[in-house]
Amino acid sequence: MTYLAIGIILIITSFLFYKAYMNTKDIQLNKINIDSGKTANLSSLSILHLSDLHLENISITPKELEQKLMGETPDLIALTGDFLDRKRSIPKLRPYLRVLQKLQPKYGMYAVLGNHDYVLKQDDLTHLKRTLLDFDCTVLQNQNKTVRVGNQALNIIGIDDYSTNRSNLAQAFHDIPTGMNLVLTHDPTIVLEMNEQSFDYLLAGHFHGGQICYPKAYHLVKMGKLARKNIIKGLHMQHGSPFYISEGLGQTGFNIRIGSRPEITFHTIRVY
Numbered sequence: 001m002t003y004l005a006i007g008i009i010l011i012i013t014s015f016l017f018y019k020a021y022m023n024t025k026d027i028q029l030n031k032i033n034i035d036s037g038k039t040a041n042l043s044s045l046s047i048l049h050l051s052d053l054h055l056e057n058i059s060i061t062p063k064e065l066e067q068k069l070m071g072e073t074p075d076l077i078a079l080t081g082d083f084l085d086r087k088r089s090i091p092k093l094r095p096y097l098r099v100l101q102k103l104q105p106k107y108g109m110y111a112v113l114g115n116h117d118y119v120l121k122q123d124d125l126t127h128l129k130r131t132l133l134d135f136d137c138t139v140l141q142n143q144n145k146t147v148r149v150g151n152q153a154l155n156i157i158g159i160d161d162y163s164t165n166r167s168n169l170a171q172a173f174h175d176i177p178t179g180m181n182l183v184l185t186h187d188p189t190i191v192l193e194m195n196e197q198s199f200d201y202l203l204a205g206h207f208h209g210g211q212i213c214y215p216k217a218y219h220l221v222k223m224g225k226l227a228r229k230n231i232i233k234g235l236h237m238q239h240g241s242p243f244y245i246s247e248g249l250g251q252t253g254f255n256i257r258i259g260s261r262p263e264i265t266f267h268t269i270r271v272y
Contacts, residue, residue, distance in 0.1 A: 081114025
C-alpha cells in the first residue's frame, strides 16, 4: 500500500470519527404524549426524563443544558441512572443538578442508579447519592414514594439496576396504595419479569439507542432479551402498558454516535 493510499484512508477515517463525534452534540428534544384512555377527572403531569449522562463522555455543558431547558416547566424530573463511573467525576455532576434544581419541579426530582454508577464502591457510592440529595433529588433503590397529583395518587417506584442483579420487585412495590404507578429503572429488560407488578408508565435508559448503530446495534445482543429483539429506544408496550427507553445524554467508550443521537425527553401523562 502506497503512502498516498494510507494518507487517504487516514483522512477518511478522521473525517468519519469527527462526524460521529459531532453527532454527540446533536441533542434531540423529544416530546411524548401518553393518553391513558380514561376520561374522568384526569390531571396532566409533565415529566422531564434524562438518562445515561456518562459524565466522562458528555458533549453538552451545564450551560448548554440550561439553554435547552429554558422556558420548560416540568412537574417532575426523572433521572434513570448511569451518571458516571469514576469517583473523580462526582463534582462534575453538581452543575448539571443545579440546572435541574432551578426548574423547581412541583412533585420533585427522582433518580435510580445504573450499572456504571455501581462501579463506585462504599464511600464513593455514598458520595454520589449524597450529591444527588444535596440538590433535592430523591434516590430510589427498590423503594417507592407516593405524591398527590390533584385528587389522584401517583406512586413513583424506583427499581434498582437489573443488569447488576439488584432489582427487587417485591421490595420496590411494597405497600404502595391504590393509584397510578410510574416506574423508574435503568435497564428496561426488567419489564419482561413484571408479570405480577403492574405499571402505568415506565421510564428507562441503558442502551443509548445502540450508540453505534449501523446498520443495527449488533454489539448489544449480550445485554439481554430486549436488546436481542432490537427494543433499544423509544416507546414500546408490555402487557398493554407503555414504557419508554431513552437514548441517553452521554456516551460510553468512544465519545461518538452513529445511527443514534443524545436525547432529552418530555413526557405528558394523565394521572387518574
